[in-house]
Amino acid sequence: MIEIKDISKTFGDRQVLAGISGSFKPGDTSLIIGGSGTGKSVLLKCMIGLIKPDSGEVLYDGRNFLTGDLEEQKTIRREMGVLFQGSALFDSKTVLENVRFPLDMLTEQSEDEKINRAKECLRRVGLEGAGDRMPSEISGGMKKRVGIARAIVLNPKYLFCDEPNSGLDPLTSIKIDQLISEITDEYKITTVVITHDMNSMMEIGEKIMFLYKGKKLWEGNSNTITQSDVAELNEFIYANKLLREMEK
Numbered sequence: 001m002i003e004i005k006d007i008s009k010t011f012g013d014r015q016v017l018a019g020i021s022g023s024f025k026p027g028d029t030s031l032i033i034g035g036s037g038t039g040k041s042v043l044l045k046c047m048i049g050l051i052k053p054d055s056g057e058v059l060y061d062g063r064n065f066l067t068g069d070l071e072e073q074k075t076i077r078r079e080m081g082v083l084f085q086g087s088a089l090f091d092s093k094t095v096l097e098n099v100r101f102p103l104d105m106l107t108e109q110s111e112d113e114k115i116n117r118a119k120e121c122l123r124r125v126g127l128e129g130a131g132d133r134m135p136s137e138i139s140g141g142m143k144k145r146v147g148i149a150r151a152i153v154l155n156p157k158y159l160f161c162d163e164p165n166s167g168l169d170p171l172t173s174i175k176i177d178q179l180i181s182e183i184t185d186e187y188k189i190t191t192v193v194i195t196h197d198m199n200s201m202m203e204i205g206e207k208i209m210f211l212y213k214g215k216k217l218w219e220g221n222s223n224t225i226t227q228s229d230v231a232e233l234n235e236f237i238y239a240n241k242l243l244r245e246m247e248k
Ligand SMILES: Nc1ncnc2c1ncn2[C@@H]1O[C@H](COP(=O)(O)OP(=O)(O)OP(=O)(O)O)[C@@H](O)[C@H]1O
Pocket: 011, 016, 034, 035, 036, 037, 038, 039, 040, 041, 042, 043
């Protein structure tokens, strides 16, 4: 379980996050949604320790990530998997080398153990046999899968995905969403996904948090999202639908 309490962040004279609180449960794929520039990525970065909030708390199963001692922070960091926007693969490494990279950096496992674990993760994301290929030789959807395999290679308790659907066609997007959701459920991971994608909201939104100008204006799930009486959320959904219609 991840709990965030009253997170605020200001850059210069611009307040980007204004007291955000909420919780995320194991086995749930929780979504953070909202328009461009509303603070989604900054919130995610505060949660994973890439940005220090001005105030507030981030608790990982009760452990305070921001004020805990360095050893504890390191332990929590090792329990996180992150799928970055654009997959962030190393172009000069093969698919298998990309997936085993966290094992090389953070474990003392033997060569065989690392190769076997990386292969196991590639198998889990449906890329068995693609280990020797280079990132430039595979599709965008496959790259996301490699990114997911790398994010789960250390068996994370917490998984963070920043716009996992960006740049993908609708069908591939759905498959990637399903994969993230299945893995979350299977390993009882606490997963937090930032997305703009309306399909994702309807398909995998077990918990959805809507941000608007740095504030949490609404919280619910895919069943309740279309019944909200929050005007800003309704506008966001409407704009999303319109965009989707125009793309057809
Ligand atoms: N390191 C930084 N320094 C200064 N301002 C920043 C920094 N990071 C983000 N911002 C600003 O904070 C605001 C929120 O940015 P953020 O990236 O969180 O938006 P977002 O909701 O993720 O948007 P998008 O969907 O377009 O990615 C933006 O105005 C951005 O310019």
